[in-house]
Amino acid sequence: MRTALITGSGRREGLGFETARQLGAQGIHVILSARRSEQVEPLATELVDQGIEASALKLDLLDPAGVATAVQRVEARFGKLDILVNNAAMLVGPAGVADKDMDELLLEFQTNVVGTWSVTQQFLPLLVASGHGRIVNVSSGAGSFWDPDHGLVNHPGFAMARFGDMPITAYALTKTALNGLTIKMAKDLKRDNILVNSVCPGLTATHPGTEGFARPVADSAKGIAWAATLPDDGPTGLFFRDEKQLPW
Template sequence: MSEEPTHRKVALVTGANKGIGRGVAEQLAALGMTVLIGARDPGRGEEAAAELRAAGFGAYAVVLDVTDQATVRAAANRIDERFGRLDILVNNAGITGSGQVSPEDAHDQVPSSVDLDMVRAVFETNVFGVIAVTNAMLPLLRRSAAPRIVNVSSHAASLALTSDPDGPFAALLPSAAYSPSKSALTALTVQYANELRKDGVLVNAVAPGFVDTDSNNHTGFRTVAQGAAVVVRLASLGSDGPTAGFFDEEGSVPW
């Protein structure tokens, strides 16, 4: 990594070589931050970082598989050696568990017939991976003057919305993997926020909406930029900002 101005905020975005994560990285970089592109594939991560640098932004690739503790530790060590701190962590990396289909079409997630190995795989990335990355980065975040953690969740995580038989999500197929994993993530967000509140670390969950990405085979109706905007807003909160919240672009999302 080359030299960067020390006054720039340093942000790590997991799963940032494409989709919402890439959009978040671009918007944070446009705010003048140094952005670390977390990606499992070194080539794809470097390609995304190089494109941002070509646009005049500070961006670097970091090999990071949230389900591989060795790469998580290595990423934390690399950030420590180069920057000595981390200001923003965006836990964006996630999987649906159903290939390139949207949760609405995930017939293989119906609770009564679901494959438990698939459920475990989804939780490994969407929940346990967030714990692994967050805990590895916390020592670096504690060195920041304004540490922020944003967990990318989903409206499908809302028990209030998904349990309403007359609500907007009534058409969703029941899910034993993706939706519960995101519900667990929002619950985990609250627990981290409660623990870290005294340290000034603001921790929030975000529902970016149904965004046009590979994960839903590009059936989403929102652009990546639109989905990323609310994530960036929570990542750049002032000291009087909320913590332990669950938000979308319109405000609070019901639990």
């Protein structure tokens, strides 16, 4: 049986939990993970009650020793990991260049870039052991250099230059860096048959009050689940939304 670990999947309304549900429905054992066990245990039980193979794991991106323990647990139970969905992220804001708090900026980079890299590095031996590893870095069009006013009209959506009214400058730049990391990971891990892609879920109603302008989580998670289950000859080192390639 294939196994998938989804980071930051301890919120019922979040993309992580819905991605886990969709992967679990395909017969994959899904490992829900969150900073606190109490966040994921009831959600894993809920999926098991729906006939999905699921388990819960405590995993904080900012706690390398705790991540090492999590790796040991997955190794002891499964001996490998087929899919890693790097979904967990931190957005503190909004704030622009002039008013951004530097401690908050560090926290966002520490979580979204360093933490994601560190977790991936620690789980790498188990992904290699899979023989068909897949890594999905859940990114955002907010980190894309693409300027929607100048070309590429086939890709409607948001990009870095579109966030003037609601500046999430630091978060957006963490996703730019994450996209760069995707390219580097894809290059380094190709020899181990591990495919690595960035996926923008699109604007999604994962927090109260966003339902009016953002789409349902089930729609957005589909593209993440797709990238997590690519065949061996599938793409790697690219950026997608809804299974369609996005410009960096």
